[in-house]
Amino acid sequence: MDKKKLYERYQRQIILPEFGEEGQQKLLQAKVLVIGAGGLGCPVLQYLAAAGIGTIGIVDDDEVALNNLHRQVLYSVNDIGLSKSERAAQILGQLNPGIQIIPYSERLTVQNALILFEEFDIIIDGTDNFSTRYMINDACVLMNKPLVYGAISRFEGQVSVFNFKRNENDEAVNYRDLFPNPPKEDEVLNCEEAGVLGPLAGIIGAMMANETIKLITGIGEPLSNQLLTYNSLKNQFYQFALSARKETSSLIPENEVAFLQTDYEWLCSSERKESEIDPDVFTGLIAKGNVDVIDVREPGEMPAVDDFSNFKIPLTKLSENTSLIKSETIVAFCQSGQRSLQAVKILSSIFGEDKKIYSLRGGIVEWKKLKQTI
Amino acid sequence: MTVNIIIFGRLTDIAGNSLALENIADTNSLVKELHILYPALADAKYVIAVDKKVANENTTLTENSIVALLPPFSGG
Numbered sequence: 001m002d003k004k005k006l007y008e009r010y011q012r013q014i015i016l017p018e019f020g021e022e023g024q025q026k027l028l029q030a031k032v033l034v035i036g037a038g039g040l041g042c043p044v045l046q047y048l049a050a051a052g053i054g055t056i057g058i059v060d061d062d063e064v065a066l067n068n069l070h071r072q073v074l075y076s077v078n079d080i081g082l083s084k085s086e087r088a089a090q091i092l093g094q095l096n097p098g099i100q101i102i103p104y105s106e107r108l109t110v111q112n113a114l115i116l117f118e119e120f121d122i123i124i125d126g127t128d129n130f131s132t133r134y135m136i137n138d139a140c141v142l143m144n145k146p147l148v149y150g151a152i153s154r155f156e157g158q159v160s161v162f163n164f165k166r167n168e169n170d171e172a173v174n175y176r177d178l179f180p181n182p183p184k185e186d187e188v189l190n191c192e193e194a195g196v197l198g199p200l201a202g203i204i205g206a207m208m209a210n211e212t213i214k215l216i217t218g219i220g221e222p223l224s225n226q227l228l229t230y231n232s233l234k235n236q237f238y239q240f241a242l243s244a245r246k247e248t249s250s251l252i253p254e255n256e257v258a259f260l261q262t263d264y265e266w267l268c269s270s271e272r273k274e275s276e277i278d279p280d281v282f283t284g285l286i287a288k289g290n291v292d293v294i295d296v297r298e299p300g301e302m303p304a305v306d307d308f309s310n311f312k313i314p315l316t317k318l319s320e321n322t323s324l325i326k327s328e329t330i331v332a333f334c335q336s337g338q339r340s341l342q343a344v345k346i347l348s349s350i351f352g353e354d355k356k357i358y359s360l361r362g363g364i365v366e367w368k369k370l371k372q373t374i
Numbered sequence: 375m376t377v378n379i380i381i382f383g384r385l386t387d388i389a390g391n392s393l394a395l396e397n398i399a400d401t402n403s404l405v406k407e408l409h410i411l412y413p414a415l416a417d418a419k420y421v422i423a424v425d426k427k428v429a430n431e432n433t434t435l436t437e438n439s440i441v442a443l444l445p446p447f448s449g450g
Contacts, residue, residue, distance in 0.1 A: 040450045128450040151447035153383055158447055178428060179446045183419040194384065196449055227428070229382060229444070238380075238442065241427045298387065316387050316414065342417070 006098070010052055023217040024052060028099075030216045031055040033120035035108055035136060037084040038062070039196065040126030040150050042074040043205030044212070049092040051213055055100045056092070057120055060085040061107040071198035108132055110260050113139045122212055124148045126205065130182045131264040137162065137175035138252045142259055146215055146224075149175060150208040153194045155233045157204035160242070161211050164224040171244045173225045176251050178242055182267050200232045275344045276361040279370045282331060285358075292327040294318075295364075296343040297334050305333075305364055307371070315339045318346050325355075333360035333367070375437045377404065383445040388414045402432045404441065420445040 007014065010024050032053050034041050037060040048056055064072070064079040064087060072084075079087045085103035092101050106112060108127075113135060117123060123145050125136045133151075140147040146164040150157065162174045207228070214220045227240045253259040277285070285291050286308050293310035296318060313321045315334070325347075332343035340359035347357045360367060379393040389412045398404045401422050409416040423442040424433045435441070 036450050038450050126450045128448060130446070130448045133448060150450070152449040153447040156383055156447070177430075178421060179419070183446055194449060201450075227444070231382075239426065240423045240442065240444070243428070243430060245430045319413075345417075 009096075009098070013051065018219045019217060023219065026217050027052045027213065028054040030122065031057070031120045032122045032124060032212060032216075033057040033059065033116060034124045034126060035059045035132070036126035036128060037072075037074070037088045038068065038126060038128060039071040039152065039198075039201030040205040040208060041124075042072045042088070043202045044124055044126055044150075044209045045088055045092055046074060046095070047206060047209035048212060049096045049099060049101065051209070052096065052099060053212075053216070055102070055120075057102045057104060057116065058085040058088050059104045059106065059108050059116065060088075061105055071196065071201040073198070073202070108135065110135065110262060110264070114143065114256060114259065117143050117145055120145070122146050122148060122215060124208060124212060126150060126208070131267065133175065134182050134267065135262075135264040138259060138262070141174050141176075141252050142256065147174070148208050148211050148215070150204045152196050152200050152204050154196060155200060155231060157200055157207075157230045157232075159204055159207045159211065159223060159228045159230075160226060161215065161222045161224040164215065164222065166222065166224055170225065173242045173244055174248065174252075176248045177245045178227060180245060180247060180251055182264075197232065200230075203230065203232065275348075275358055276337070276341070277331065277358045278361055279367045282358075282360050282367065285329060285331060290327050291329040291331060292325050294325070294330060294332045294343065295334070296332050296339055301335065303364065303368060307368075315343055315346075318343055319350065322347065322350050325351075327355075329356045329358070331358045331360055333364050335363045336365055337361050337363040375435075377435050377439050377441055379404075379408075379441045379443065381443050382420075383447060385415065385418060385420055385443050385445050388412050388418065389443075398435055400432050400434050401429050401441070404435065408443075415443075418445060 013019050014021055014024050030053050034044055037058050062084050064075045064082055064084055066080055074088055074091055083105045085105045089101040089103040117139055123140050127133055140163045147162040149160045149162055163172050165172045211222055214222045225242050227242055229238045253262050295310050295312045296315040298314045330347055332340040334340040344357050344359045375397055377395050377398050381389050381391055420443045422429050425440055
């Protein structure tokens with residue numbers, strides 16, 4: 001692109017004295033890898049492409065789905081079923097033809113992570129699961145790459161910059177200094193289970209893009225060694241100082257070989273439980289009778305269930321309300337089958353071996369899906 | 375001595391948005407007390423911050439200390 005047009009495109013940021021033409025040159029030379037082109041990835045990508053980051057890699061093996069569109073505002077209905085990374089690269093190419101955008105329609109794994117990261121200066125984590133988040137963190141520590149982190153749940157978001165030293169004498173704090181070990185699946189809820197409002201993803205994603213631009217240009221104070229939290233219902237921001245933990249280095253694979261051998265999926269998964277039953281087994285159980293089916297979701301969660309008789313005891317109130325349960329067999333269900341596993345734990349500690357206690361695998365979402373296909 | 379506690383993320387389902395507890399000397403005793411009051415917290419993953427610093431080890435609490443319970447999020 002000729003120099004005049006280049007200046008015109010970026011004029012409104014170039015005229016910022018802290019930024020200037022020098023800042024723009026730094027952006028154009030930067031190489032940034034965005035992992036996850038979803039709720040966080042979309043706004044990150046849009047702002048980084050618009051700002052003129054010279055090379056942007058996009059890793060996502062997923063396809064656009066209708067229930068993505070309320071928050072993944074880069075895509076439209078015509079994109080449903082298409083590769084997110086490919087579509088994002090095309091759309092961003094139209095927004096800014098002067099930069100290079102490289103789609104990687106693959107899942108990030110220990111096999112490809114280090115090879116991919118090698119090509120980029122800054123890594124951005126917009127993924128939606130703990131196993132990938134821990135893998136990204138560990139790879140960034142191993143390869144000494146700054147990591148821009150964002151995560152959302154319901155009405156709250158977290159943002160940070162990991163593995164980056166502002167000054168030579170600073171310590172470079174990483175995600176494991178904050179949360180040393182991945183939680184198991186039943187210790188937290190994923191996005192699908194917890195729900196999220198679109199603008200929150202936009203706010204947190206825009207903040208991640210902003211931190212990335214600050215890192216590249218060296219302006220302002222990046223969120224290194226800080227965790228920023230935002231509550232969209234209360235409009236509250238908090239900033240927490242982070243410091244390194246002694247044990248962190250022992251948790252991260254010490255070299256490339258150890259990294260390749262780490263099973264991040266396993267670290268985060270709770271094993272397949274004997275107490276889980278599949279939807280068809282569940283249908284059989286209801287038909288037989290003498291079973292209490294308990295909806296352990298919180299009041300008001302959708303979809304409402306009237307396909308079979310059940311009563312509602314939210315997980316948080318379960319232990320105080322077990323007197324309602326009379327049958328020999330109990331099946332707990334929730335949205336996706338995670339909280340109902342916790343319910344099984346609670347109920348087993350109360351009833352012991354006296355009752356047969358199960359959790360509906362995949363939750364009501366999976367059950368409704370199967371029922372539609374019958 | 376009052377310790378004010380702000381609760382984040384899904385932990386609010388267990389313990390509400392905020393709490394005030396009396397006469398708690400340090401973060402270790404705070405955790406013990408919280409797990410008695412809210413047994414479900416014992417199964418949840420979270421870190422504790424005292425006066426806007428994430429506490430990596432047992433930390434003394436003083437009059438009007440503000441404590442935050444921060445769970446990890448994975449949504450994106």
